[in-house]
Structures are given as structure tokens and as C-alpha cells.
Amino acid sequence: STGTFYLLRPNRFRWDYETPNEQEIVADGSRIYVHDKELNQVTHSSQKKILDGTPAQLLASEQPVEDYFRLSNRDEGDGRTWVELVPKTEDTEIVKLRIAFNDGKLDNLLMEDRFGQLTRFIFTDLKRNPQLDYAMFRFQRPAGSDFLQVD
Template sequence: MLKQLVKYAVLAATLVHTALVGADPGSVQLERFLGGLKSLQAVFEQSLFGPERSTPLFSRGIFYLQRPDRFRWDYQAPDQQQIVADGRQIWLYDPGLEQVSVQSQGSALKGTPAALLIGREAVSATFEVENQGSGGGLEWVALRPRDEDSQFSRINLGLANDELLRMEMIDKFGSVTRFRFSEIRHNPDLEASLFEFQVPDGVDRYNQ
């Protein structure tokens, strides 16, 4: 299965709200953020909360993106794991379990924030978008999937100065995954090998 990925959106603004908060609404900032995006590298911190969890699960690593169809999540702590999208398939590799699962990229990303980030889906066709105002020094925008079969009930994005700094994904079971992004590099030259995956010797492969 895919870990909570990342993922993002864009839509029109509310000019009245802009005047009230003194900063462009989240949807406008997101539009500018995505407008010039070709590649991206960022450090991420992830926290997972669930209705049956007494304490959240924390992890961190590095995220890479290369438009139009490739990305990579390198989970570095507390456990190593890799998620690699090569344009055709998504590979989820767990070195500790010595196994990798692979599935079609198109079907796996449908209706997810990752599909928006890599430019695969139009926001207005996939989500209802609503500006949420200011909070914690950020402008927030909420995305609600139009597809009733989506695994998410809502996705909240927090932006400042046209930069995506927070992402919160709420699934239909009440679990919440939060991402905090830092050390962000826009349009870096990324090696093509980052988005290639070769199954290591001795590792079991499972097709989904």
C-alpha cells in the first residue's frame, strides 16, 4: 500500500477575504506555488494520528518531485522506507521486511494530493476548494474530493509567501496524517536515477 503521500491543489481566491487578512488566500498562493513548479526537494516531518492510537507515529525524510509524473519519498527515521513513482508504476520498498510492493501509478494516485502536485489532475474537476482563513501564521485551504470513493474526506493545506509548508490529510476512518515541509528547494536539477527502482537481490516483490 502507499504511505500517505504527499499531495496539493490550486483554485481561485476570495478578494474580500484577501482584504480582511492582509494576505492572499491559500488557494491563490497555491496557484502561484504550482504555476512555476518543475521540480522540488524538501525535508518532511510526518505525524500520524488515529482514533485507535494513544500516541501519534512520527517519521521524517526527504521528498523529491520531478514533473510531470515522478516523485520519491525517502523515509529515514525511525525506519527506512522508500516510495518511488517512475511515471508508470509506484514502488513501496521496506528494507526491514525485505519486500517491495508495486502498483500502477495512474490508478494508485487517482484523486490524491500527489496527483495534483505532479500536475496529473485539475483541482476544480477533482476537489471542492474552500479557503479557510489564517492560522498559525499560514493561509489555509481545504480540499474535499468530489469522488465518493476517495480514501480522503478532506485535505488541508497551509501556505505562506507562496510556499506550501503544511499538509493535513484526513481519511474516511478518522486517521489524520500531517506533514511539515522545510529546507525547500524549487526547481533543482535532480538526477534521473532518483526516480528509478531496481528490486534488490533477495527481496520479495508483490504486485497489487
């Protein structure tokens, strides 16, 4: 998948996926909304419940990362600085994260779930501290969409 990720700390983010399927994910500080544009369907849940032990919690929270994860340095031999994070919460979908920095910039994030599936996020064209409008992080329900609460 490809798309754009916006982050406004604390606790607000937005992912606009472009391919293969258009989707937007909006976290407004209390709820997360996932809009599948092809299905014209929105699901929404408690943000705290969904984020525990995930990379989004790591990026969006103001709390120290050590509050949520056990950290260790890793040497992958590729010239990047790697950190491994294991969630302190036992009942999360994610069992391990590995984050790579290249020249001090976020480069890769590897996420392993409890089924052994590995998801890789590759970050490109990073812009630090852009001016973002809070309105970007307010979900607007599309007319005629199915609207499903899942908590």
C-alpha cells in the same frame, strides 16, 4: 516519520523515509513502488489507481487541481493561507486535505482519511526547481527482495 521528498513533474516522485523505519517510495510515471528495507519487501501498484484523490496526485499531476478536487479557502487564524480540498472521486481513502502556505511557500499539509484519522506533513528546507536526474525515479529492484504486485 522523517525523510526527503523529491518531485519531478509530471507524475514522478520519490520519498525516502529515514525514521522510524527505512522505506523508499518511487513513482516512475506509471507504477508506484514501496520498498520496506527492513523486511526487504517491495510492493508495486498502478500509479493512477493509487494516487486518485491523494496529496501526491495534487503535487505530481500536470492537470489543474480543480479537475480532481473541490477547493475552498479557510481562515485558521494562524497567519497562514489555508486551502481545503475535497476529492471529487467518491471512493478514495482520503476525504479532505488542508494545505497551508506561509509567505507563499508550502508549509503544512493535513490529510483526513475516511476513518477520521488525521496525518500531518510538515515541509522544511524546501528547494524550488532543483535539477533532478530522471534516474532517481526509476526503481531498482533489490537483489533477494520479495516483489509483490497488488493490482
